[in-house]
Structure formats: structure tokens, C-alpha cells
Amino acid sequence: MENVVVGPCDLVARVDEALAVQAVAFGLGPDEVAIRRQIVLRHLGSPGARALGACTPDGRLVGFVYGLPNDRAHWWSSVVQPYLREQGNDDWLDDSFVITELHVLPGFQNQGIGRRLITGITDTATEPRSILSAIDGDSPARHLYRSLGYRDLARPVHFPSAGRPYAVMGAPLPLLRRHPAAAG
Numbered sequence: 001m002e003n004v005v006v007g008p009c010d011l012v013a014r015v016d017e018a019l020a021v022q023a024v025a026f027g028l029g030p031d032e033v034a035i036r037r038q039i040v041l042r043h044l045g046s047p048g049a050r051a052l053g054a055c056t057p058d059g060r061l062v063g064f065v066y067g068l069p070n071d072r073a074h075w076w077s078s079v080v081q082p083y084l085r086e087q088g089n090d091d092w093l094d095d096s097f098v099i100t101e102l103h104v105l106p107g108f109q110n111q112g113i114g115r116r117l118i119t120g121i122t123d124t125a126t127e128p129r130s131i132l133s134a135i136d137g138d139s140p141a142r143h144l145y146r147s148l149g150y151r152d153l154a155r156p157v158h159f160p161s162a163g164r165p166y167a168v169m170g171a172p173l174p175l176l177r178r179h180p181a182a183a184g
Helices: 013-026 030-044 074-085 113-122 140-147
Strands: 005-008 050-055 060-069 097-102 129-135 150-156 166-172
Touching: 005 097, 005 113, 013 030, 013 060, 030 060, 050 113, 060 113, 074 150, 074 166, 097 113, 113 140, 129 140, 140 166
Parallel strands: 097 129
Antiparallel strands: 005 050, 050 060, 060 097, 129 166, 150 166
């Protein structure tokens, strides 16, 4: 296991490296990466957007997270809002910090890097809560989010052009931390 450092990341400058991580971690093809490149750059130009990266000692990006304060006018909010409203959770779209993307290369997963990334970025949020969407199913990502205090707010959520349903999850901030005796 390499010593991975988590810290601020100029994701605009490293967008292609980040998308290479996302492509491997999320199974994206070149066409989808090209589309997501424009989306990431647009998001990072939003007020309050910030990113953290996970780098090996030689500077290789092996994971990243970015997010921003939620805005109901954003595409993501417009898609999830009817699902949240149906569950009585529409208010989660206000005063929330959205985790837009969180990805770690498979060879570096299960080392606490994703946990360090998401807690690091949400610890800088001024909003009282965080929201995100994740593929709806039993996965290591969903287990991580639940261990941090995220709960399902709406599911299944269907995004246009996404082949699989998602769950929208929310948690109060700061996120839960593992009790030292439970860490392992």
C-alpha cells in the first residue's frame, strides 16, 4: 500500500487525469469521458465549487472528489427534485453541499481514501448537510456513505441516458466518524 496524500486539487488543471480515474473506476468509454469533461469544467466554475485529490508520493492522481453548494437551477437538482418531493424530502435541496463526483482507482479502494476525500471536502462546507446520488444497489460506495451518516432520501431515481437507477442520499454535516474501537 502506497502512502496516499489527500489534499486540495486544482481539478481544472488535472481534469484529464481525474477523468481517467473516473473512467476506470466507473467504466466510462471515450465518448462519455468527452461529455463529462465539459460538465466537470462547468461545475468547477460555479461559486463555492472545490475539489480534493488523492495522490501517491510521485504525484499520481489515484482518487478525487469535487462538490459545490446545491443550486435548484442546476440540472441535477431539476432531475432529482420530483423524486425528493414525492418522498417528502424536497427541502434537502436547500442549504446542502452536493458531492458531485467521488472516484478512487480500484487498486486503491478499501484503504480509506474515499472516506478521507469525502470527509475532507464536507468538513469545509458551510452548509448544514450534504447530498449526493449513487447507483442504487448494494455496493462499497453505498456502504461507505451509510457509514458516514448518509441515508436514502429517494430511490429509485432515473437520470436521462443512465442505464441504472440511482439513489439520492443525504447526511447532516459534519459527517459521522468511525469510533476508534470500531475502526478496522
